[in-house]
Amino acid sequence: MKVFNSQKYRVGKKTIFQASISILVVFVTALFFVWTRYHAIRLGYELSLYAKQEKILLEENRAIQLEMTYLKSIEQVEKKAIHQQGLVRLGREQVVYLSP
Numbered sequence: 001m002k003v004f005n006s007q008k009y010r011v012g013k014k015t016i017f018q019a020s021i022s023i024l025v026v027f028v029t030a031l032f033f034v035w036t037r038y039h040a041i042r043l044g045y046e047l048s049l050y051a052k053q054e055k056i057l058l059e060e061n062r063a064i065q066l067e068m069t070y071l072k073s074i075e076q077v078e079k080k081a082i083h084q085q086g087l088v089r090l091g092r093e094q095v096v097y098l099s100p
Helices: 013-072 074-083
Strands: none
Touching (some): 013 074
16 A cells, blocks of 8 residues: 655645636636627627618718708799798789899
């Protein structure tokens, strides 16, 4: 029967400390890597969402610009003045020109 010699396999405090520090460094490095990957993926999704919103807003802007151009036309202003405001078209004899 072999006798276990405890002196031969004794681990010192310095070795335990070094092993603990090594494990801690590996753990912190792995945690940092996971955190940066998570942050990068989250930013990617956020960027994708903002790109979709930008596309929607650009379409709305284009539609509003088109409507604004349409509403600014003289014919449209005249139609609105006649139909909505009840104004009438002036005859030539009703226009008075002033000289400067």
